[in-house]
Amino acid sequence: MQVGKLNDKEIDFIATKVNDRKYIQVTYQFSENSDREINNLLQIPNNYRKLVITDRYAGPEMINGIPIINIRDWLLE
DSSP states (O other), rough: EEEEEETEEEEEEEEEETTTEEEEEEEEEOOOHHHHHHHHTTTTTTTTTTEEEEEEESSSSEEEEEEEEEEEHHHHH
């Protein structure tokens, strides 16, 4: 687990396991207008899984192909 940087953008967590990698943004409250969390992930130029984990969000489960997951659901995965 590490923190990532892409130019001047920050990725909260990068989880790496053998041949797999996940890019994770974490935010307490997320809205469909929260461009920073999504845009940072969209700028990553590979096909590994990207997701946003949040506690408070009532909107679509996916934005621009990136899943928005409630923290409780993620912990129980």
